[in-house]
Amino acid sequence: MIDAVTIGLIVLSLLLAGLCLVAAVRDRSPATLHVGAAALVELVLLIQLVVAVVRLLLGDRPAELGTFVGYLIASVLVVPVAVLWAAAQRDRWSSVVLGVAGLVIVVLVLRMQQVWTGV
């Protein structure tokens, strides 16, 4: 939607997924580093949410409005839910859960980009 935010989100989310993969392979549960990375991703997602809402209010319209709004809502929910689900029982699989969330964000951001531009 906005190139800098999109690229930043993809890089951060891939980083989160990569860090979590390493933790899972080493049989570790997520540490401060991973939760911090997740928080950073969520922060940028919230910035994206605000920018998107402002642009929608100003009259910009994505190619598929309904789908875009759906992705927008989902995008800010994924990381918090994943962190809660990962924290409930802490082992290597918590790291996998958090890593999956990172990959889901990558897909969501790419799809939001597609849906906004209609390409």
Place this chain on the structure above:
Amino acid sequence: MSEQPQRVERVDAGPRFAAHTASGPGRALVAVYAVFALAASARAGVQIATRFAEAPVAYALSAFSAVVYIVATGALARGGPHARRVAWVACGIELVGVLVIGAASLLYPAAFPDETVWSAFGQGYLFIPLVLPVLGLAWLRRTRLR
């Protein structure tokens, strides 16, 4: 997506099963299932709300697959004898669904003018819809009664 984290406490409370379906690897499985429950519901919702007449078969199937994913997610997250039975059925339906719809969408593309989660064996979703029920059934088998 509203799984109660407290439920995992029952891992130790129920020694009859090898493991709770939402413990260990099961937590990751439930997470991926939840993603597909959300994705399939959202897709079906948008398709049916905006253009149901264009491809009623595909969109009805999208809605059906969404329900199956929601049931599977809930059942795997909950665990216990009853939920396990529900999860077996849901994962079984899912496997049959992805195989039948996958084959049908390739053999009779005209009947599927728009994609469903299960079209072409879940190709549009990195074939995860094909792998997921196999993992789900394998996990249920692994954690069954000792």
